[in-house]
Amino acid sequence: MYRYDEFDAAFVRERTEQFSDQVKRRVAGELTEDQFRPLRLMNGLYLQLHAYMLRVAVPYGTLNSRQMHKLAHIARTYDRGYGHFTTRQNIQYNWPKLQDVPKILEELAEVEMHAIQTSGNCIRNVTTDQFAGAAHDEIIDPRPVAEIIRQWSSLHPEFSFLPRKFKIAITGAQQDRAAVKFHDIGLMANEKDGQVGWRVFVGGGLGRTPMVAKEINDFVPHEDLLAYLEAILRVYNLHGRRDNKYKARIKILVHETGIEQIREEVEAEFAQLKDGVLTLPQDELDRISTYFAAPPFAADADDVLDAEQHALENAQYAKFLKRNLFKHRQPGYTSITISLKSVGEVPGDASDAQMDAIAELAREFSFDELRVSHEQNLVLPHVKKSDVRAIYERLVEIGLAEGNAGLISDIIACPGLDYCALANARSIPIAQDIAKRFADRENEFGELKVKISGCINACGHHHVGHIGILGVEKKGTELYQITVGGDATEQAAVGNILGRGVTGDEVPDALEKLLNVYMDQRENADEPFLDAFRRLGEAPFKEALYG
Amino acid sequence: MKVITGNELLSGAVVYFYGKDRWGMDLQQAQIFEDKAPEVDELLAAAAKKDKVVSLEAIPVEKHDNQLVQTNRLREQIRANGPTVGTYGRQHLSEADYVSL
Incomplete structure (x- = not known):
């Protein structure tokens, strides 16, 4: 991966020193909040509902183990022991204290990372x-x-x-x-x-x-x-x-x-x-x-994964093999999605211990490379197929072995009203409820992308969810608008709003009604939800939801 | 009725105006103002000038049983109690090495 040259190192160091001085001046009262706000935002530091939030750039979602260990260290030392991976392939810390942020930025600079241009009216992280x-x-x-x-x-x-x-x-x-x-x-x-x-x-x-x-x-x-x-x-x-x-x-x-x-x-x-x-x-x-040359792949790596045999031995592992592996360009290798969507957990969150463990997996099994996906998961990009079982066992130990990539419980959800100062409604509990309700049946539904935003700013990409959920506030109550048919791929489409919002408690039932239409009317088990929606149109889904 | 709230500068913690230049984390101890009390704007301006509490605003509250101060907006309930998910609770003033208040 890319290594900083002298220019990169210098500008990150200079910016860290500048911000350290700006924080000192702010604390000393030499800068007002109005003067300081744009300066902190230029360094990725927001003030959210409960505390400051620091957004750290992960350039094009690529990390090495040293960087991931550093992110874990920052979570442990300066935050509450976890970080939140975002749809911008970045990581956010939800609880830093203002006077710790310059130290955090210094630590990030040690591993060639920073928070520059993660906010403000500039060109953001590619x-x-x-x-x-x-x-x-x-x-x-x-x-x-x-x-x-x-x-x-x-x-x-x-x-x-x-x-x-x-x-x-x-x-x-x-x-x-x-x-x-x-x-x-x-x-x-x-x-x-x-x-x-x-x-x-x-x-x-x-x-x-x-x-x-x-x-x-x-x-x-x-x-x-x-x-x-x-x-x-x-x-x-x-x-x-x-x-x-x-x-x-x-x-x-x-x-x-x-x-x-x-x-x-x-x-x-x-x-x-x-x-x-x-x-x-x-x-x-x-x-x-x-800097991005292919790693030294073994030419003779075993290209066989006996999924059927594994299915007999361990259904969870078989599901993991089916859902979380992605075909690699090199025979004998695969990419593994590490789902940060364990059922009932917060989408995109990883603890410091999990981050450390994943860093070690990258070092041992993936040529020291990791990726952050815009779907709020992590990826080991270059794994020998013969190492998949060992990696899976290690993921089981840290509670991240969910074989749900692309399934209904692999939900994108913004932080929502639990953290975000802009949000109108909560996203995370809705994601947790949906995952709990449908996790047992998610294989039946096949690929199904659910995306949840807690406000119209759409950080949770609800417009492009196969099923999208938008939280709004109406007369003090959280309501959720449901859209169907969104698609973030090359066949890009914005989802159709089906009708009036439902309460948070009603969201899983509403999804069940939509899924019943799909299951009843799909041509066969190979027709994905999105294809069925495009063929059927919104009418039967709307009818199911609103009568 | 209203109370004045904001985020403490160093920790970012949610605080409420207790009166007499005092701020703290307990909504129950917040000084309550009538909806159109003229001193609210004056106090907000004074706090903004002092600049140790930021994101200042006056929020509506209700008093129950002559004691309990509540806010009906979920946003304010979450600010007062912390995220509804996880076990993280609130940011505490005591977590900062130095608190500006």
Whole structure:
């Protein structure tokens, strides 16, 4: 994985020193809260309902064991012994004290991590496919380009005060596991005339105005990508609305202006930038790519996993094999999803002990690599198939052996009203109730993505859940709107709202009604919930829910 | 009726105005104001100027049995009692090495 150069190390160190001084001045009363707030937000420090919350960037969701041990150490030393992995592939700590944050940032810098640009109206942490560099269906490993985007966007002086926050996602595979069409810019690898470049999508997003991104260019070569991104950002920075934060994202600009005109303006800007200083030389791309070279896979690794035999021995292990392994590009290897969705637990949370144990698994079995997925799970990307059983047994010991990846209990849920100052309703208890209700039957339902947000800001991606749940507050009561048919993949779709909200207690029953429609009317056991919904339309689901 | 609340600067802990420049974590001890009491805005402005409690606001409460102060908004109940999930409870002022109040 990438290692900091002198520039990276210097700017992270300098920022840590600056923030340490700013905290001292704040405590001494030399800075008011109004002066301090933007400074702390630039360093990922929010004030939530109960305490400060520190959001730490995990660049494109990639970690090594040393970094994961450090995250565990921070949880243990400065927080309450756990961290929360997020849909932005980051980690959040919910209980740090203000005067400890400079020390936390110093400790993060020791392992080449920071919290810069995890908040504010700037380009946020670039996200990608959690199986990048390992997936069997990849055209190209997107991480070198993601790293180059990280370098370009870090402390970019022109883009530090954009109209609103800006999120970029990138995938090197044709199957989109990074939700690129729901980002301000989405990049998807593409082949043209034997060359690999990037399809560029712009103007996607969730929040109060969910939109599927539109394709602005079907092929941008590597060498032109930064210039093209800069051209998009310049057009957005110039025309994006600053008078209304709810209309400030680029999706609104694209929607109101039209993709054709936006494309014209971007192309005009790009013509000015092309072949300039932002042109990416192949030798620089090659240099960055060496950091992401494939690990030394064993050529003779055993390529057989006897799932049927294991099913006879241990049903839970068989379920784990079926759900939590992802096909690797290297014969004899697999990627393992470590579900942070044990039934009844908080989605995305991991204790310090669990983080330490997972770090050791990565060191021993996965070439020291770990990934954070936008679905709030962790991934061991490069595991020998012959090691899977040993890893499973170790996961059992730490309570993280749930074989539920992609099933109904593998729920994305934002922190919701239990923690978040913006939330209107709780998300976590709803996720726990759903998981408890359906865990025993989840294999019957097959792939089913449930996503829960505690407010319209949609951090829980409810718009793109096969079943989405949005918490709202009405006259002091939490109500939950249910949507069906959302899809975060390359077939991107925003879910349909079925009708009025239901109370939290009623949510599991409501889902049961939807699932009954699916089970009764699916063509066969191989037709997934989402396909059945697309075939049947919303009417039978609406009828089941509201009569 | 209203009480004044905010988050203590160093710990971020939820605190309530007890009166006479005192703040603490117990909603029951919060000074209660009538809805339109003019001093609420003055006290909020004074606390903002002092700047040791942030995210200041006046929240509606109810008094029951002449004793118990309650807030009907779930948001405020969670602020007063901690997350409804897990066993983490609230942030405590005593957890900070130094508390600004």
